[in-house]
Amino acid sequence: MSPAGKFCLTFTKVVIGCLAMVTWQRPIRTQAADTQRARQEQTTQNTFESIFDGKTLNGWKASPPGTDDAWQVVDGVIKGTGGKIRGYLNYAGNEDIADMELKFSYRFPRQGNSGVSIRAIPDPTKKRHFQSYHADLGHLGIGKQVLGAWDFHTPGRTEHRCFRGDRLVIDANDQARITPIKDGLQDTDIHRGKWNKVHIIARDNHFMLYINGKVASEFTEHLPKNRRLKRGMLQLQLHDPGMVVEFKNLRLKILD
Numbered sequence: 001m002s003p004a005g006k007f008c009l010t011f012t013k014v015v016i017g018c019l020a021m022v023t024w025q026r027p028i029r030t031q032a033a034d035t036q037r038a039r040q041e042q043t044t045q046n047t048f049e050s051i052f053d054g055k056t057l058n059g060w061k062a063s064p065p066g067t068d069d070a071w072q073v074v075d076g077v078i079k080g081t082g083g084k085i086r087g088y089l090n091y092a093g094n095e096d097i098a099d100m101e102l103k104f105s106y107r108f109p110r111q112g113n114s115g116v117s118i119r120a121i122p123d124p125t126k127k128r129h130f131q132s133y134h135a136d137l138g139h140l141g142i143g144k145q146v147l148g149a150w151d152f153h154t155p156g157r158t159e160h161r162c163f164r165g166d167r168l169v170i171d172a173n174d175q176a177r178i179t180p181i182k183d184g185l186q187d188t189d190i191h192r193g194k195w196n197k198v199h200i201i202a203r204d205n206h207f208m209l210y211i212n213g214k215v216a217s218e219f220t221e222h223l224p225k226n227r228r229l230k231r232g233m234l235q236l237q238l239h240d241p242g243m244v245v246e247f248k249n250l251r252l253k254i255l256d
Helices: 003-045
Strands: 060-063 071-074 077-081 087-091 100-107 113-122 130-138 150-153 166-170 176-180 196-203 206-211 214-221 233-238 244-254
Touching: 077 087, 077 233, 087 113, 100 113, 113 150, 113 196, 130 196, 130 233, 150 214, 233 244
Parallel strands: 166 214
Antiparallel strands: 060 087, 071 077, 077 244, 087 233, 100 196, 100 244, 113 130, 113 233, 130 150, 166 176, 196 206, 206 214
């Protein structure tokens, strides 16, 4: 073969090799980019979002009407002061929440009874302002039936016990089975008069309440779906006249 022919053959092989490398590498780069985008989208969807700006009550509303003065923002925290009637502060950013996680810190400067209601709806029986599943909070010493308990604000169905330290399972016939939680929340885990961290998880029919990293109480209900609370509002509660409770660092993750 002539020198010119050898050059042409070598050049052709180099060009074919380069094209092959480009063709082979392009799907890899595209796949990696697609994977990264998918991870970013998943991270965005599963991120806790702040639902309190630390300055105002924008995105929140008091109920019943006329109780606005019970809630204020003081030094970057939501401060609730109990009046003559039981009151709530409803998160207005999304009033139709089903599965979710909520994290926040609370403090009782003195004695008080409060908590967070989830899947709250107006009570059709009129026995309460709202029906809800309620994560109970109170000052240290109020008792395990309040501090760290789940409460059922559900007129028309059994309001089962689920105190601090209880793992409750409600079967399809509304019968309850309670077992103790091993290594759960104790009085010694609570900071008297100081900030305590809460984590609430609601997934379908399973509900968890953590305080300062310890399981306080848990319940699962297997009732027919038409007897469960499926979705609704998120509320902060004022239970007792004259009480004071404070909340900060409220962060919400919507799971459904």
